[in-house]
Amino acid sequence: MAKKDVKTASSKGKKAPVAAKAKHRAVAKKSPAAHPKTTHAVHTAKAEEGPKTAPSTKEAKPAKKSAQLDLSKSPEYLFKTFNDTSEIPVSDKIVGQVIGQERAVEVIKKAANQRRHVFLIGEPGTGKSMLGLALAELLPKEKLVDIISFPNPNDENQPLIRTVHAGEGRELVAKARIQTSQVFKNQNILMFILAIIAMIAPWWVRSYYKSDIMFAAFFLGGMMFLAAFIIFINLGKRGSLGKGDSPPKVIVDNYKKEQAPFFDATGAHAGALLGDVLHDPFQSGGLGTPAHERVVAGMIHKAHKGVLFIDEIATLQPHTQQELLSCIQERKYSITGQSERSAGAMVRTEAVPTDFVLVAAGNLETIKNMHPALRSRIRGYGYEIYMNDTMKDSLENRWKIAVFVAQEIKKDEKIPPFSKDAVEDIIEEARRRANRKNHLTLRLRDLGGLIRAAGDLAQEKGDKLVRKEHVIGAKRIARSLEQQIADKFID
Numbered sequence: 001m002a003k004k005d006v007k008t009a010s011s012k013g014k015k016a017p018v019a020a021k022a023k024h025r026a027v028a029k030k031s032p033a034a035h036p037k038t039t040h041a042v043h044t045a046k047a048e049e050g051p052k053t054a055p056s057t058k059e060a061k062p063a064k065k066s067a068q069l070d071l072s073k074s075p076e077y078l079f080k081t082f083n084d085t086s087e088i089p090v091s092d093k094i095v096g097q098v099i100g101q102e103r104a105v106e107v108i109k110k111a112a113n114q115r116r117h118v119f120l121i122g123e124p125g126t127g128k129s130m131l132g133l134a135l136a137e138l139l140p141k142e143k144l145v146d147i148i149s150f151p152n153p154n155d156e157n158q159p160l161i162r163t164v165h166a167g168e169g170r171e172l173v174a175k176a177r178i179q180t181s182q183v184f185k186n187q188n189i190l191m192f193i194l195a196i197i198a199m200i201a202p203w204w205v206r207s208y209y210k211s212d213i214m215f216a217a218f219f220l221g222g223m224m225f226l227a228a229f230i231i232f233i234n235l236g237k238r239g240s241l242g243k244g245d246s247p248p249k250v251i252v253d254n255y256k257k258e259q260a261p262f263f264d265a266t267g268a269h270a271g272a273l274l275g276d277v278l279h280d281p282f283q284s285g286g287l288g289t290p291a292h293e294r295v296v297a298g299m300i301h302k303a304h305k306g307v308l309f310i311d312e313i314a315t316l317q318p319h320t321q322q323e324l325l326s327c328i329q330e331r332k333y334s335i336t337g338q339s340e341r342s343a344g345a346m347v348r349t350e351a352v353p354t355d356f357v358l359v360a361a362g363n364l365e366t367i368k369n370m371h372p373a374l375r376s377r378i379r380g381y382g383y384e385i386y387m388n389d390t391m392k393d394s395l396e397n398r399w400k401i402a403v404f405v406a407q408e409i410k411k412d413e414k415i416p417p418f419s420k421d422a423v424e425d426i427i428e429e430a431r432r433r434a435n436r437k438n439h440l441t442l443r444l445r446d447l448g449g450l451i452r453a454a455g456d457l458a459q460e461k462g463d464k465l466v467r468k469e470h471v472i473g474a475k476r477i478a479r480s481l482e483q484q485i486a487d488k489f490i491d
Helices: 002-012 017-030 036-049 057-064 075-081 102-114 128-138 168-183 185-209 212-245 270-274 318-330 364-369 372-380 395-412 420-433 444-461 468-477 481-490
Strands: 117-121 145-150 160-165 249-252 262-264 307-311 357-362 382-386 390-392 439-441
Touching: 075 395, 102 117, 102 128, 102 382, 117 128, 117 364, 117 372, 128 262, 128 307, 128 357, 145 168, 160 168, 168 249, 185 212, 270 318, 318 372, 357 364, 372 382, 390 395, 395 420, 395 439, 395 444, 420 439, 420 444, 420 468, 444 468
Parallel strands: 117 357, 117 382, 262 307, 307 357
Antiparallel strands: 145 160, 145 249, 390 439
């Protein structure tokens, strides 16, 4: 019907052009599906008009994402204007994620630049381990090396230690293994030929002499000869390997490391911290494993040119603290067996480099039980920092709590963003936990548990944002053990 009207209007042409156009537009508006060209024209005209027309579904998705805030603005302005935590950008650097410890961050940057030791004193959850990670991140990585243990032809109980550039250790060991395998290639061929002869000879003797007794004699004799030859070859291999033909072993491997190493030695026993030499039950008769292959580097060696972090350092044995002091002073430490009853106690390597930055941590009780010489060494060649446990309740510091919430969401990767009212309730909880008027707590690890619990509630209900009611519910289900016991007695 619409097509006939259009043809009629066009045939009249000169008589009523204005009326035909008006009729054409009216028909197009009433039945757009009947005239695809007109529909396309109407959509094109609407698109050209501007923002009145809603975009398509594919174009609408990016518009739903919250724009990142401009961090060049003041923290007070940012806190007043943000709507949810998806608008808050999170720093990619660990040093930029430390909350409320500005002085400690400044010292950590100086310590990374000058390679100084650091002693952190503070309550749990205030960011001590994060500062250690930040220091490792700031250290240069171009000085990393691989440490290799070589057999000593003059004294098998004193393996040689050499260093090469990071990543070259594996190549060196692979080349040495290829050379070692070529040495025994001819012996393997000879053994294979003798094995064939030992298997064929009894059957030839039986067919030639037609005697089962001769067959049994040659069969048993061939097997005994073959077994003796195999033992002789293996003893020869062991003997030659023990004399210096054994391939070296990489004891510290920094292959493709993106940053300086960081090792957390909290609670480590002496062997894991200082290194060890494994026990060898076959230490005599040429059957034992070469000493250099039994050497195991400790964390003090693996942290060479990196960071060694030890929390609650006073829990280390006094003897271990003394050894730690020695390796800090000398910047090298030989590896030996830690057990007196082990065969590894007879082995002592050349000095292995241990040029690391020590980040020791603890609380005020740690100072009383810490080795005085070790603390003096740290204080004389580094910094001591007392961590803040609270910060003033200001708009700037409230913004820091909001940034912390955004960081925890990014780390967790399972919970939705927090709305502004939810963040304000988290801030109220931080104010309550500070136990100090007009202050906010910096024991953020416990606060992170509340954030995850609220996020889990929102995720369970299928909400796209964590709101205040989720935080209130999280306070009930994420109570500490002491609170649960107290509530039980009150009830």
